[in-house]
Amino acid sequence: MIEFRSVTKRxxxxxxxxxxxxxxxxxxxxxxxxxxxxxxxxxxxRMINRMVDATSGTIEIDGDDVATLEPVRLRRRIxxxxxxxxxxxxxxxxxNIVTVPRLNGMPKAEATELGLRLMDTVxxxxxLARRYPSQLSGGQQxxxxxxxxxxxxxxxxxxxxxxxxVDPIVRAxxxxxxxxLQVTLGKTVVFVTHDIDEAxxxxxxxxxxxxxxxxxxxxxxxxxxxxxxxxxxxDFIGAERGKRALRIVETNGSRVVVDADGRxxxxxxxxxxxx
Amino acid sequence: MTxxxxxxxxxxxxxxxxxxxxxxxxxxGFVAAVPLGVLAWRFKLTRGLTLTIVGLLYTIPSLALFVxxxxxxxxxxxxxxxxxIALSIYAVALMTRSAxxxxxxxxxxxxRSAAAMGYSSLGRFWAVELPLAGPVLLAGLRVVAVSTxxxxxxxxxxxxxxxxxxxxxxxxxxxxxxxxxxxVMTVVIALAFDGILVLLGRLLMPWTRAETTSRRVxxxxxxxxxxxx
Numbered sequence: 001m002i003e004f005r006s007v008t009k010r011x012x013x014x015x016x017x018x019x020x021x022x023x024x025x026x027x028x029x030x031x032x033x034x035x036x037x038x039x040x041x042x043x044x045x046r047m048i049n050r051m052v053d054a055t056s057g058t059i060e061i062d063g064d065d066v067a068t069l070e071p072v073r074l075r076r077r078i079x080x081x082x083x084x085x086x087x088x089x090x091x092x093x094x095x096n097i098v099t100v101p102r103l104n105g106m107p108k109a110e111a112t113e114l115g116l117r118l119m120d121t122v123x124x125x126x127x128l129a130r131r132y133p134s135q136l137s138g139g140q141q142x143x144x145x146x147x148x149x150x151x152x153x154x155x156x157x158x159x160x161x162x163x164x165x166v167d168p169i170v171r172a173x174x175x176x177x178x179x180x181l182q183v184t185l186g187k188t189v190v191f192v193t194h195d196i197d198e199a200x201x202x203x204x205x206x207x208x209x210x211x212x213x214x215x216x217x218x219x220x221x222x223x224x225x226x227x228x229x230x231x232x233x234x235d236f237i238g239a240e241r242g243k244r245a246l247r248i249v250e251t252n253g254s255r256v257v258v259d260a261d262g263r264x265x266x267x268x269x270x271x272x273x274x275x
Numbered sequence: 276m277t278x279x280x281x282x283x284x285x286x287x288x289x290x291x292x293x294x295x296x297x298x299x300x301x302x303x304g305f306v307a308a309v310p311l312g313v314l315a316w317r318f319k320l321t322r323g324l325t326l327t328i329v330g331l332l333y334t335i336p337s338l339a340l341f342v343x344x345x346x347x348x349x350x351x352x353x354x355x356x357x358x359x360i361a362l363s364i365y366a367v368a369l370m371t372r373s374a375x376x377x378x379x380x381x382x383x384x385x386x387r388s389a390a391a392m393g394y395s396s397l398g399r400f401w402a403v404e405l406p407l408a409g410p411v412l413l414a415g416l417r418v419v420a421v422s423t424x425x426x427x428x429x430x431x432x433x434x435x436x437x438x439x440x441x442x443x444x445x446x447x448x449x450x451x452x453x454x455x456x457x458x459v460m461t462v463v464i465a466l467a468f469d470g471i472l473v474l475l476g477r478l479l480m481p482w483t484r485a486e487t488t489s490r491r492v493x494x495x496x497x498x499x500x501x502x503x504x
Contacts, residue, residue, distance in 0.1 A: 051390065072393050072394075074393075076392070082388055084384055085388075086391070088389065089407065090409075090480070091482075099392050100393055103398070148392075
């Protein structure tokens with residue numbers, strides 16, 4: 001569990017990114033922080049592994065205040081996946097994946113074995129192991145990024161808009177892959193995005209943020225959709241428009257669900273086998 | 276041509292000596308410029324100062340430096356150390372700016388990602404920043420190598436034995452072939468240094484070739500796709 005207690009972050013230039021944030025991120029679940037750009041969501045993420053230090057307040061991981069932990073050691077036990085991958089361009093795919101285990105002193109042969117297994121885990125062909133990142137497609141690079149994040153088998157996985165830079169089809173693939181992984185791995189995932197659809201798709205818990213990282217609403221996707229806490233939230237999730245504002249129309253005795261523009265989205269069926 | 280026939284030994288000996296005189300300044304230039312470059316790149320405070328000083332050093336005329344150094348360092352005007360030290364100063368002056376640019380060329384996203392992985396700042400320097408600065412460092416070093424090889428010829432004015440001797444001697448005795456031999460050999464040595472550096476770069480930085488080939492492949496693919504549609 002990760003717990004933020006009245007955390008504030010002001011940057012030296014006087015801008016305040018996060019003010020007085022209280023937030024609990026439960027273990028073994030995916031928590032998605034979602035908000036428009038500049039709302040402080042990435043800053044929240046970076047405070048967890050001390051890439052950014054809080055100005056005041058405390059952040060605890062399983063009861064340990066991160067401020068008392070040594071940053072380099074802390075970072076080596078937290079997986080980190082970022083936008084544009086951040087892969088080391090001068091290291092081959094396999095070397096990139098096992099960067100942190102090697103930093104922790106794992107022997108080379110063992111690391112190679114681990115790296116190849118991780119490539120299987122994230123659905124990468126082992127034949128790509130000796131390529132350089134520039135020789136892979138965007139989607140493949142991002143898979144390498146995920147494999148690298150998982151390499152030390154961390155309890156916590158931080159993901160900073162990891163699928164923001166790939167095309168929609170690849171993004172959908174990667175999202176499915178992540179959900180599949182999460183079912184078996186059960187990591188504490190903290191995922192940052194500005195895409196509300198992605199947030200609702202991946203999040204067990206979704207945290208909608210306003211400017212200065214003020215929590216507008218926190219809950220499961222269902223709770224938020226059913227009861228938006230404010231005008232800001234319903235605006236942000238688009239509750240009153242497009243494909244979220246669905247209504248039922250009777251045609252020829254069967255019930256069709258249509259969206260705000262009247263385009264059919266599906267039919268209503270009995271039972272719960274849809275879940 | 277008769278001159279060359281009877282002086283091949285002299286040309287060879289001067290060429291060898293020329294190479295020896297060039298080597299040390301190039302190595303010193305590189306080794307000293309890397310930390311200076313870091314100083315100029317990492318800290319705002321030292322950036323202006325470092326770059327101004329090396330910039331000024333480079334503007335001192337070589338002859339003036341040959342005259343200034345001996346009394347300052349207590350060495351003889353005619354010693355080889357005089358030439359080597361002067362050329363090292365130029366090499367450092369030229370290379371430091373390249374080094375600062377080289378470190379500046381490292382993608383900040385990659386640096387941040389390396390920090391997030393858990394590299395310490397020293398570990399990150401050796402494992403990430405230095406290798407990724409490599410291509411720009413190499414480009415700078417190639418300029419330094421060629422310019423040093425050509426500057427060594429000036430050393431003949433303070434008595435050092437290099438291909439510059441052929442220029443002086445050929446001029447005084449009006450033997451064009453002798454001057455030409457000097458020029459050709461200087462160019463050959465400069466090209467050889469450059470070639471060796473390029474090879475070293477390929478050997479030590481294999482990923483740069485992967486990047487250019489994948490770019491080329493991507494371009495060709497786009498062309499084919501564009502042409503086919």
